[in-house]
Amino acid sequence: MTFSVTILGSSSALPTSNRFPTAHLFNSNERFFLIDCGEGTQIQLRRFRLKFSKINHIFISHLHGDHYFGLFGLISSFSLLGRKSDLHIYAHTGLEKMIECQFKENTINYNIVFHKISPQKVAVLYEDKTLKISTFPLKHRIPANGFLFKERERELNLRKDVISKFNLSIKDIQAIKKGSDYLWEDEKLIKNNHLTYPPDQSRSYAFCSDTAYYQEVVGFIKNVDLLYHEATFAEDMKEMAKKTTHSTAKQAAEIASKANVGKLLIGHFSSRYKDEKLIENEAKEVFENTETVIEGKTYSVDIKRKA
Amino acid sequence: MTFSVTILGSSSALPTSNRFPTAHLFNSNERFFLIDCGEGTQIQLRRFRLKFSKINHIFISHLHGDHYFGLFGLISSFSLLGRKSDLHIYAHTGLEKMIECQFKENTINYNIVFHKISPQKVAVLYEDKTLKISTFPLKHRIPANGFLFKERERELNLRKDVISKFNLSIKDIQAIKKGSDYLWEDEKLIKNNHLTYPPDQSRSYAFCSDTAYYQEVVGFIKNVDLLYHEATFAEDMKEMAKKTTHSTAKQAAEIASKANVGKLLIGHFSSRYKDEKLIENEAKEVFENTETVIEGKTYSVDIKRKA
Numbered sequence: 001m002t003f004s005v006t007i008l009g010s011s012s013a014l015p016t017s018n019r020f021p022t023a024h025l026f027n028s029n030e031r032f033f034l035i036d037c038g039e040g041t042q043i044q045l046r047r048f049r050l051k052f053s054k055i056n057h058i059f060i061s062h063l064h065g066d067h068y069f070g071l072f073g074l075i076s077s078f079s080l081l082g083r084k085s086d087l088h089i090y091a092h093t094g095l096e097k098m099i100e101c102q103f104k105e106n107t108i109n110y111n112i113v114f115h116k117i118s119p120q121k122v123a124v125l126y127e128d129k130t131l132k133i134s135t136f137p138l139k140h141r142i143p144a145n146g147f148l149f150k151e152r153e154r155e156l157n158l159r160k161d162v163i164s165k166f167n168l169s170i171k172d173i174q175a176i177k178k179g180s181d182y183l184w185e186d187e188k189l190i191k192n193n194h195l196t197y198p199p200d201q202s203r204s205y206a207f208c209s210d211t212a213y214y215q216e217v218v219g220f221i222k223n224v225d226l227l228y229h230e231a232t233f234a235e236d237m238k239e240m241a242k243k244t245t246h247s248t249a250k251q252a253a254e255i256a257s258k259a260n261v262g263k264l265l266i267g268h269f270s271s272r273y274k275d276e277k278l279i280e281n282e283a284k285e286v287f288e289n290t291e292t293v294i295e296g297k298t299y300s301v302d303i304k305r306k307a
Numbered sequence: 308m309t310f311s312v313t314i315l316g317s318s319s320a321l322p323t324s325n326r327f328p329t330a331h332l333f334n335s336n337e338r339f340f341l342i343d344c345g346e347g348t349q350i351q352l353r354r355f356r357l358k359f360s361k362i363n364h365i366f367i368s369h370l371h372g373d374h375y376f377g378l379f380g381l382i383s384s385f386s387l388l389g390r391k392s393d394l395h396i397y398a399h400t401g402l403e404k405m406i407e408c409q410f411k412e413n414t415i416n417y418n419i420v421f422h423k424i425s426p427q428k429v430a431v432l433y434e435d436k437t438l439k440i441s442t443f444p445l446k447h448r449i450p451a452n453g454f455l456f457k458e459r460e461r462e463l464n465l466r467k468d469v470i471s472k473f474n475l476s477i478k479d480i481q482a483i484k485k486g487s488d489y490l491w492e493d494e495k496l497i498k499n500n501h502l503t504y505p506p507d508q509s510r511s512y513a514f515c516s517d518t519a520y521y522q523e524v525v526g527f528i529k530n531v532d533l534l535y536h537e538a539t540f541a542e543d544m545k546e547m548a549k550k551t552t553h554s555t556a557k558q559a560a561e562i563a564s565k566a567n568v569g570k571l572l573i574g575h576f577s578s579r580y581k582d583e584k585l586i587e588n589e590a591k592e593v594f595e596n597t598e599t600v601i602e603g604k605t606y607s608v609d610i611k612r613k614a
Contacts, residue, residue, distance in 0.1 A: 014388070015353070039377065043327065065379055069379045069380045072376045073373075076373070076376075077322070098408055104401070
């Protein structure tokens with residue numbers, strides 16, 4: 001059961017020779033969700049040999065070009081590759097028109113379903129049997145939202161041997177995994193805790209970009225296993241960060257620390273920084289388990305057994 | 308006096324892992340002109356260490372996304388890099404609106420001047436002291452135009468030693484280079500052909516993409532030194548080429564041969580071809596001096612002395 005994010009782009013508004021604009025590919029058990037789609041996202045997908053066809057949902061954090069200019073090319077390529085299934089795009093008002101505007105001459109063969117993100121609101125955007133994706137507000141010059149990817153509560157794990165020992169049917173197993181006790185041979189009630197052990201903990205990933213230091217975020221991302229938080233500037237540019245509604249690496253680490261996250265990933269670095277070690281070190285002073293994202297690298301959260 | 312084109316992108320509509328969508332950077336004596344601007348053009352400019360700031364004119368052949376989706380990111384980066392000078396964009400009707408549509412939230416600090424290309428017309432788009440850029444129609448599903456970059460007729464070259472021998476002033480030199488004879492010490496008329504030798508030949512580059520095989524193009528590009536012509540398909544896909552209004556490599560070579568060009572560059576290959584040697588060989592059978600473009604490579608036309 002994979003639960004991971006692959007970094008496709010990690011620059012701030014001005015890309016550099018080794019960083020593309022923002023795009024993350026989230027993988028939940030081989031279902032893929034694209035978060036932001038900066039220019040060149042389709043190029044990075046090819047470069048890292050990731051499958052286009054498995055992407056059915058795209059989440060756009062806000063309508064600054066470095067977070068969505070790659071959508072047009074990707075939408076067009078999906079069509080050329082013969083896509084038939086719906087593509088779901090979650091974004092603030094305005095993107096739909098921008099896309100329509102580009103595809104008057106460039107026709108596409110499938111349906112795009114737009115889902116409006118309301119700024120300043122926490123909302124569930126997507127749910128299935130195992131995953132829930134919700135959104136929460138960030139603090140930026142224009143409406144901007146973060147995303148939380150969280151596995152649903154899992155069922156109890158069946159202990160080894162109980163199937164053969166009690167000759168369980170599929171129906172019995174389903175009931176036991178949901179917490180039922182079991183009446184054995186119509187006479188002995190076996191308590192559920194003799195048949196199962198606790199379910200694996202549900203895993204979570206939160207994406208926060210672009211945003212100024214925003215204390216309220218802590219409540220939305222409490223205890224996530226993996227947090228990506230923008231860190232456009234080092235501490236010497238704290239005033240600039242405030243002015244442009246971005247964060248410093250230290251501020252990202254403060255959010256990570258207050259939210260008690262497992263691991264912090266930082267990116268969206270200003271192109272002025274040639275070596276990101278300085279930025280990473282400033283974050284690590286506040287939150288040790290911090291990593292500067294590398295494009296093409298996949299960051300996984302392992303399955304965790306409950307104590 | 309540089310006269311060259313650097314290939315930034317050379318795929319057809321669907322980029323591949325080693326080919327970006329169409330973009331050429333034409334260099335006339337260190338003035339740069341961008342021809343088409345597929346997604347990732349700004350990434351390629353950085354990769355090949357080419358200067359953004361020297362680009363003031365962009366020519367868009369037609370409004371299929373693989374020829375202009377990179378404009379939004381480039382326009383945005385120009386602004387972030389502090390551009391103040393006007394940017395001239397030459398394109399068919401429609402692009403202006405598409406750009407406006409993207410830059411409601413993403414403000415830019417400089418002025419964009421749009422120049423409308425009229426389909427089906429030959430027209431001069433740009434002229435300065437040394438260069439003339441004109442456009443001519445191609446044959447595609449939507450209005451599409453080619454571009455011809457041609458040096459102006461040059462002045463006569465002054466023979467070595469004549470300046471000191473006849474003690475020429477700057478005014479004398481200017482007149483002689485334009486063809487005047489010279490009256491030496493108020494008594495002896497020195498004929499111009501004793502003072503000069505013929506001017507260098509003016510050089511030319513033509514860009515033809517996207518287009519079906521279109522005989523009329525021959526008249527527009529006669530005798531150019533360097534021709535780029537699309538070659539989306541090999542000969543086995545001739546019917547597909549016709550249907551999609553693209554060319555085969557052989558057809559590109561036939562145009563090159565009929566127009567008596569110096570050298571043919573081919574590109575815009577369908578992503579179905581993993582090895583372009585087949586395509587190149589088919590073209591070479593008709594026109595030997597053919598080369599498959601390589602991204603990052605610069606193709607120059609040397610100064611040619613007149614016989």
